[in-house]
Amino acid sequence: xxxxxxHWAFFILLFSLILLAVSAFSFLIGSSHxxxxxxxxxxxxGKGTIExxxxxxxxxxxxxxxxxVGGALSIAGVILQGMFRNPLVEPYxxxxxxxxxxxxxxxxxxGLNQRFGLISLPASGFLGAxxxxxxxxxxxxxxxxLKIQGLLLTGVMISFxxxxxxxxxxxxxxAEDLHGIVFWIMGSLEExxxxxxxxxxxxxxxxxxxxxxxxxxxNALLLGEEEALHLGTNIERTKKSLFIxxxxxxxxxxxxxxxxxxxxxxxxxxxxxxxxSDHRILLISAFLSGAAFLILCxxxxxxxxxxxxxxxxxxxxxVGGGLxxxxxxxxxxxxx
Amino acid sequence: xLEVRELTCGYNKRFILKAINFKVRREVLLGIIGPNGxxxxxxxxxxxxxxxxxxxxxFFEEKDIWQISFKELAKKVAxxxxxxxxxxxxxxxxxxxxxxxxxxxxxxxxxxxKYDKAIAEEAMALTNILSIKDRPISELSGGERQLTFLAKAxxxxxxxxxxxEPTAHLDIAHRVRILDLIKRLNNSFKLTVIIVLHDLNxxxxxxDELILLNNGRLYKRGLPEEILTAENIEDxxxxxxxxxxxxxxxxPYIFLVPDxx
Numbered sequence: 001x002x003x004x005x006x007h008w009a010f011f012i013l014l015f016s017l018i019l020l021a022v023s024a025f026s027f028l029i030g031s032s033h034x035x036x037x038x039x040x041x042x043x044x045x046g047k048g049t050i051e052x053x054x055x056x057x058x059x060x061x062x063x064x065x066x067x068x069v070g071g072a073l074s075i076a077g078v079i080l081q082g083m084f085r086n087p088l089v090e091p092y093x094x095x096x097x098x099x100x101x102x103x104x105x106x107x108x109x110x111g112l113n114q115r116f117g118l119i120s121l122p123a124s125g126f127l128g129a130x131x132x133x134x135x136x137x138x139x140x141x142x143x144x145x146l147k148i149q150g151l152l153l154t155g156v157m158i159s160f161x162x163x164x165x166x167x168x169x170x171x172x173x174x175a176e177d178l179h180g181i182v183f184w185i186m187g188s189l190e191e192x193x194x195x196x197x198x199x200x201x202x203x204x205x206x207x208x209x210x211x212x213x214x215x216x217x218x219n220a221l222l223l224g225e226e227e228a229l230h231l232g233t234n235i236e237r238t239k240k241s242l243f244i245x246x247x248x249x250x251x252x253x254x255x256x257x258x259x260x261x262x263x264x265x266x267x268x269x270x271x272x273x274x275x276x277s278d279h280r281i282l283l284i285s286a287f288l289s290g291a292a293f294l295i296l297c298x299x300x301x302x303x304x305x306x307x308x309x310x311x312x313x314x315x316x317x318x319v320g321g322g323l324x325x326x327x328x329x330x331x332x333x334x335x336x
Numbered sequence: 337x338l339e340v341r342e343l344t345c346g347y348n349k350r351f352i353l354k355a356i357n358f359k360v361r362r363e364v365l366l367g368i369i370g371p372n373g374x375x376x377x378x379x380x381x382x383x384x385x386x387x388x389x390x391x392x393x394x395f396f397e398e399k400d401i402w403q404i405s406f407k408e409l410a411k412k413v414a415x416x417x418x419x420x421x422x423x424x425x426x427x428x429x430x431x432x433x434x435x436x437x438x439x440x441x442x443x444x445x446x447x448x449x450k451y452d453k454a455i456a457e458e459a460m461a462l463t464n465i466l467s468i469k470d471r472p473i474s475e476l477s478g479g480e481r482q483l484t485f486l487a488k489a490x491x492x493x494x495x496x497x498x499x500x501e502p503t504a505h506l507d508i509a510h511r512v513r514i515l516d517l518i519k520r521l522n523n524s525f526k527l528t529v530i531i532v533l534h535d536l537n538x539x540x541x542x543x544d545e546l547i548l549l550n551n552g553r554l555y556k557r558g559l560p561e562e563i564l565t566a567e568n569i570e571d572x573x574x575x576x577x578x579x580x581x582x583x584x585x586x587x588p589y590i591f592l593v594p595d596x597x
Contacts, residue, residue, distance in 0.1 A: 005447070215446070216438045222425060223435070226386055227417065231492075232410030232439035277426050280446055 008281045011274070015288035022292040023063050026299040030059055031306035062189045062302075065197050066295035068204040069189065069257045070267075072249040074290025075211050075283055077264035078271070079246045082218040082279060083239060084148055087272075090265035091250035094151065095158030099132030100125040100254040102162040102169075105181045109173035113180075121184065122196060122255040129251030132158055137243065146239045148225075186311030187260035189298045200256050207249045208287050214242060218279040260313050262320040263294055270327055293320070337362045337528050338383070338496060342392035345382050346552075351390065352378040354552045360496075365522045365529045367543030369536060369563075371573055374549040376532045377418070380498050383530070384415050396496070410439035414494035416485050418501040418532075429476070429484050430469040433460055436491030459490035463517065479510035486514065490521070497521070499531040503538065511535075515542045540564050540587045548572060564588040 028036065034051050042051050076091040091097070107113055107124040136158060140151040166185070170178055191197055217238045220228035229235050250264070267290040268282075275285045297315040304310060338360040346352035352375045360366055368376045381387050383394055385401055394401045401409060414436070425432070436459070437452040460466045463483040468476070473484060482502055489497060499518070503511040519542055521527045533539040539546060539560070546563040548555040550572045556563055569577050569590065582589040 212446070213443070216441060219435060220438055226381075229386055229406060230384055230410060230415040231435060232405075232407035234406045272426075278431070 008275075011281060011285055012288070015285055015292070019067070019288050019292040019295075022296045022299075023067070026063050026066075026295050027055065027059050029299055029303055030054065031302065061191065061194060061197050062298060063295055064201055065189045065191055065257065066298050067291040068197070068200040069253045069260065070263055070291040070294025071287040072200070072204040072207055072253045073260065073264040073294075074267040074271075074286040075208055076246040076249040076253075077268035077290075078279070078282055078286045079211060079214075079218070079242050080264075081268050081272075082221055083242050083246075084152060085221070085224070086152070087269055088265075089152065090262075091246060091253075092159070092259065092261065092264065094155035094247070094250075095132045095136055095162065096129045096155075096247060096250045097254050097259045098159040098162030098166075099128035100251070101128070101185050101259055102165050103128030103131075104184050104258075105166050105169045105173075108180045108184070109169050109177050111177075119193065119196075125184075125258070126251055126255030129247070129254055132162075133244075133247040133251065145236060146243065148239065151243070183311065184258045185313075187258035187313040188309075189257055189260075189294075189312055190309075191256060196256050200252055203249065203252045204287075207245060208283065210245055211283050212280075214238060214245075215279040215283060218242075219277075222277060258313070260294065260316055262313075262316045263290055266316075266320040266324050267293055269324070273327060337397060338530075339395040339398075340379075340383075340392070341395070343379075343382060343389055343394060344391040345378065345387055345389040347387070352552050353382065355392070356552075356554050358547060358554060358557055360528065360530060362528055363522065363526050365519065365531070365542065365544045367539040367546045367560075368530065368532045368549060369534075369539050369546055370549030370555070374572075375552040376549055377500055378552075379549070380415070380500050380530070380532060383498060384413060385409060407439050410492060412494055413496045413498065414489035414492040416482075416489045416497070416499040416502050418504055425473050427473055428470050429465060429473055429487075430456065430460070432473045432484060433469075433487045433491050436488040439492060455493060456487075456491045459487040462490065462521070463487040464513075479506050479513075482506060482510070482514060486517070494527070496528045496530070499529070501532050501534055504534065511538065518542070536564060536569070536590050540589065541582070541585055561588050564590060 028034070028039065032051075032054055034042070034054065038051070039055075042049060042055070046052065073091055080089045080091060080093070081087055103124040104121055107120060112124070113120050136151060136154045139154045140147050142150075166181075170181055173181065217228065217233045220231040220233045221238075223231075225235050228238075253260070268286050271282055271286045271289060275281045294312070294316065297319055298312045300319070301310040301312040301315045340356055340358050343356040344351055344354055356379065368379060370376050378387070382389055383401070385406065388402070396404065396409070396413065433456045434448060434452065437448065437456065440452070457466070460469055463486050465480065465483050465487055468480060473481070476484060486502065497518075502514055502518075506514070515538060518529055518531065522529050531543070533543075543560060545558065546560055547557045548563050548568060555572055556568060564579060565588075566577055566579050569575065569579075576593040578591045578593055579588050580591065581587070
C-alpha cells in the first residue's frame with residue numbers, strides 16, 4: 001500500500017483513539033466521585049441508582065454534545081478557512097455568533113424564556129444565526145457572484161454591530177438577567193433536552209458527510225478561485241454551498257451550546273500543521289480532534305472548581321490559546 | 337476544435353474584447369500576440385469560462401462552452417497561468433500534479449487510482465520533474481514551478497492546452513525548454529495549443545499560426561511571416577522594427593530600432 005494511505009490511516013486511528021480516551025476520561029471524572037471499580041457493576045446493574053443516572057443522564061449527554069459541537073465547529077472552520085484561503089477566519093468571523101447572541105440576550109432581558117420555556121433560548125439563538133446568515137449573504141452577492149472578501153467584511157461588521165447592541169441590552173437589563181446572558185455568551189455544554197442533543201449529533205455527522213462531497217473542490221480552492229475553476233470546480237455553486245453548510249453547522253452549534261470560542265479557529269489550524277492541507281484527511285482529522293478537544297475542555301470546566309462549573313469557553317480560550325502559541329513557535333505558520 | 341464567434345466581453349461595463357471571430361483547427365499551435373492591454377489574457381479567460389461573454393459565443397467541439405459543465409470542460413481544456421504562485425502551498429510536487437486529476441474523479445472516489453498515478457508520472461517525466469517530485473512546491477525555482485504547473489495541466493489529459501505567457505520571467509534556457517516541450521506535445525501527442533506570448537521572436541519560431549490583437553480587436557491572423565511584418569508591428573506596437581529572416585528556421589526575426597536622437 002502506498003505511503004500516504006498508511007499515513008492517513010495512522011492519523012485517523014490516532015485521533016479516534018484520542019477521542020475515545022478523552023471521552024472515557026470525561027465519563028469517569030466528575031464532581032461526584034464514583035470509584036473506578038464500581039463503574040462496571042453499576043453499568044451491569046442498569047437503571048435505578050443515582051450513580052447510574054449521573055453517568056448516563058448527566059455525563060454521557062455532555063460528551064455527546066461536546067462531540068457534536070466540537071466536530072461541527074471544527075469542520076465549519078476548515079471549510080471557511082479553505083474557502084477564504086485565510087487562516088484567521090473562523091466560524092464566528094461571519095457574524096453568526098453575534099446574531100445568535102443578540103437574539104438570545106434580547107430573549108432573556110425581555111423575559112421571553114420564562115414565558116415560552118427553555119427551548120426558546122436555542123430557538124432564538126438559531127433564529128439570530130439564520131437572520132445574520134441571510135443578511136450577510138444578501139449583502140455579498142452581486143450579480144449572482146458571491147464576493148468572498150465582501151462576505152468577510154460584512155460578517156465582521158455585523159459582529160461589531162451585534163456586540164454593541166448586546167452591550168446596550170446588558171446595560172439596561174436587570175442583574176439576574178445579566179448573569180443568564182453572560183453565561184449563555186460564554187457557552188456551555190449543559191443541555192437538558194435530549195432531543196436537541198440528538199439533533200446536534202445528526203447535524204454534525206451529516207455536515208461531515210456533506211463536506212466530503214466538496215473535499216476536492218476545497219483542495220482545488222487552495223490554488224485560488226480561478227485555478228479551481230480551471231480544474232472543473234463550479235466556483236459559484238461551490239462557494240454558496242460551502243457557505244450554507246458552514247452556516248448551518250455554526251448556527252446549530254451556537255443555538256444549542258452558546259458561543260464556545262476558539263475551537264473553530266484552533267483545531268483546523270493545528271490539524272493543517274499536523275496532517276497537511278489535503279482536505280480528504282483534514283476534514284475527518286479536524287472533526288475527531290475538535291470533538292476530543294471540546295470534550296476535554298468541558299471536562300476541565302466542570303471539574304477544576306467542582307462542584308462549581310467554569311464556562312467552557314473560558315477553558316477553550318486558555319487551553320487553546322496556549323496550545324496555539326506553542327505550536328506556532330514550534331513550526332512555521334502556514335498561510336494557506 | 338474551437339470557434340470564437342463575435343465575442344465581446346470585458347469586466348463590468350468596459351469592453352476589453354470587441355467582436356472577435358476566429359476558428360482553431362485541431363493540432364495547431366496557435367500564438368496570440370499583441371501589446372499590453374490588448375486583451376490576450378481576457379481572451380483566454382473567456383475560453384475557460386472565467387468570464388462570461390456579453391455578446392457572442394465560443395464553441396468547443398461544436399458545443400457552446402456555456403452548455404458544457406465546468407467539470408466536462410476541465411477534462412478537455414487545461415490552462416497554465418502566467419507566473420504561477422505557490423506561496424504557502426504545503427504540498428509536494430507530486431501531490432500538486434495529481435490535482436490535475438480532479439476533473440476526472442467520480443463522485444465517491446476519494447483516492448487516486450493506479451491510472452491517475454500513471455498519468456501524473458508520465459506528465460512529470462515529460463516535463464522532466466520526476467527527480468523533484470517529493471520536494472515541497474513552495475521551495476521550487478521559477479522555472480521548476482512553471483514546469484510543475486504544466487505537468488498538472490497535462491495530467492488533466494486535455495485536448496486543448498492554453499498557456500498564458502508561460503515563459504515570462506524565465507531565463508533563456510527555461511524558455512527554450514518549455515517551448516520545445518510544448519512544440520513536442522503539439523507534434524507527437526496531437527495536442528492543440530493556444531499560447532499567449534509577449535516575445536515576438538519566440539512566437540515566430542514556435543507557432544504555426546499567429547493572431548495579432550490590437551485594442552481588443554483581432555487585427556490580423558495568419559502564418560508568422562504574414563503577421564510579423566514591419567508594417568503590422570509598427571502599426572500595432574507603434575514601434576519601429578526591422579525584420580530579417582532567421583537563417584536556420586527561415587521564420588521572421590525582429591530587431592528593435594532604438595531611437596538614437
